[in-house]
Amino acid sequence: MREGSLSRAALRAAAIVLALLLATLVMLAAHAPPLAAYANIVLGAVGSWDVAANVLVAWVPLLLATAGLLITFTAGLWNIGIEGQITLGAVFTTWMLRGLQASSVPPALILACAVVAGMVGGALWAMLAGALKTFGGVNEIFGGLGLNFVASALNLWLIFGPWKRPGVASMSGTVPFPPALWMVTVTPQSRLSISALVIALLGIGLVYGMLRGTHFGLRLKAVGRNEKAAYLLGVPTWQHMMFSFALCGIFAGLAGAIQVTSVYHRLIPSISSGYGYLGLMVAMLANFNAALAAPVALFFAALNVGSIQLPIVLRQDSSLAGVLQGTLVLFVLLAQGVRQKLTGKGAT
């Protein structure tokens, strides 16, 4: 056991080194000074209170998406449709805010209703993917991918159609909501909301506890590892899959709701910001372990925010962070595959 975890750690370290090496090669090919670029990423992520706060702003939706995905992964499902679920969460939140903003309902209550609406929207969109799988025989990967396109089309249609700004529709989104309907942030200029942060941390903690210590978590795990045996042992399998979709959708919708209420204060075309796909990578890199998800998500958020500096300082594209994240995940998965091949064991 000890030897196993040692060799695993060594392989993981090798994977990280290889990923850095490859990213360095990419930078050299793009005529960028690698050391300066890395320094900029680090400074861009922790160089000041402001950028550090931005890392936390990115951390919140990423962590929520990852928390949801851990549930579906446990049930053996690839919920690619999470992007669309985040989008629908944002759409439902916006819809609720628009509906109530002119009413006499207290702003705090409107905000709460909007967040709940976002959770419902995400859950409904996720259950659609689940229903397609359960009743229609459509693999959740294909169904989710299709629903992502539908969700983003719906979002664009709303922004450029029924919810467009007076006068001219714009890529910058719908009319911003009045500050009374914004989630309270640490300073009025900041986008970091302590309540959002608390929600995200509570969420991942809840998922950790649920997967570890409850009957429901154990049954999900059984369904994910061997659906047939779980069924024979008396677990209602498709109901559990549906429920895991719904739960993941709730987390995704929550992420969308927070994007609207505390970050952008309106609906924008790319409201999901790719946090769903990034969440898939975080979950994989964390080896589907809820305890590791928070630090890995923080690291990815830091990379994302840190690389924003690159275009400004070095005239390099900020997608360098994506290169780093992608190669990192690939190499870690590769290291796992190599290890399994060497030891001749299946998944551990």
Place this chain on the structure above:
Amino acid sequence: MNVELRSIRKTFGTIQANAGISLSVPSSCIQGILGENGAGKSTLMKILSGFFHPDEGEILLEGERTIITSPADAIRLGIGMLHQDPLDFPPFRIIDDFILGRKGGLFPDRRRAGKELKALAAQFGFDLDPDAWVDTLTVGERQQLEILRLLWLGAQVLILDEPTTGISQPQKEKLFATLKSLAGQGMTIIFVSHKLEDVEFLCDRVAVLRQGQLAGTAAPPYQTSALVRMMFGKDVALGARTAAQPGRSILSLEAVGIDGARLQIRDVSFRVCAGEVIGLAGMEGSGQSLLLSSCAGLTRTVAGHVGITDCDMTGHSYHAFMRKGVAYLPAARLEQGLVPGLSLAEHFVLSEGRGGPFIDRRAAAAAARERIDTYNIKGAPSHPVEALSGGNQQRMLLALLKKELSLILLEHPTRGLDIESTLYIWGKLKERCAQGAAILFISADLDEVLQYSDRVLVFFAGRMSPALPAEGLSVERLGELIGGKGWGAFARETARA
């Protein structure tokens, strides 16, 4: 082509599939290979056709030692195998399926291949349209296509694995005529089957395999009883049988019909009472698994009624059957019965279920420890279930059974287990019977069927025999029934009744 196999050995994990088999087949000969499931027939043929590599032993073609590295290599050497499920491409047109295995240029010459296909087909009186789709063909026609394809690729040795399963009588006659004419042209035919009648009718000589070894050979005129004895081993002295005291009715089937992927079961009726043990015998795929799974609601019946303890359960799900006290233990323990990656303790929690949302780990471990002791499982509560040996996995499945059960359905309960585990497991099952449960089990081991059953149901090609009292049933008679012989007697009985 003369084919010789010399002391072929092949092991899969702990199972010795071929334990030093030597066999030589001259050209122009139709060689029959007989044996029950798991006797090693398929493994031996897959070694000859390049699917597997033997651990030991050698293959000689025309007296020359040859190493066959792959099926493609085998066909290049002139060895073609027709698999039990034809290895064809249902979404293809016949002509494309035909061409696929052929090495050649970038662009296949469809027209020439089509002409050659037609010429070959005409030679054997097959009627195959090159432009038709493969999925419109019957199993028999797909076989014909496969035979033509192998001949076209230059096969001189043709291996057929259970070719008569799933084809009609006229197709079978045509197949046999084809095989005889091919043998007449100097081809070597190896015919693998468990059907005594077919082998006796067709083959010039027969080799019988049992438990990975050559049990004997025979030449015409064949004696059925001698073949059966070779297939299933000598008679074994059976231990004292415990006669059941049948109690209340547990399971009743009335005119049940089931549609399987390959065969249909029609109009099956019988009744099982508390305390009874019913053995289901037959070659794999004869219908016994379908029937067993429909007694648990895992396979939907298409006609008739399934009753559990006086409740009509027709069309209900397995979980509804479970609530009526039915349990189903699959043959594939680790694939279907247990969840790899979960510990023993987690399995007990999973099957016991409920009692609040949170798992009490300490109580679960204690409960698991108790069950592990009771069932004599070699493992700790925290061990993952895949770390258990086969015998311990089967004990684990038994330990997972609920306390109150009315009907236990088992597929191959002791397959791959040693004597000690087998005796232990049957001891536990008999305890359940004494507590009022009924048992239905499938086994390929005829001794086990006769030893533990009160009554036996024999299956052959989707037909089910009447329930035969195990007392007074001999291994020979059972073997004949499994091979499809002696079924006329039942028809006469029903006619008289």
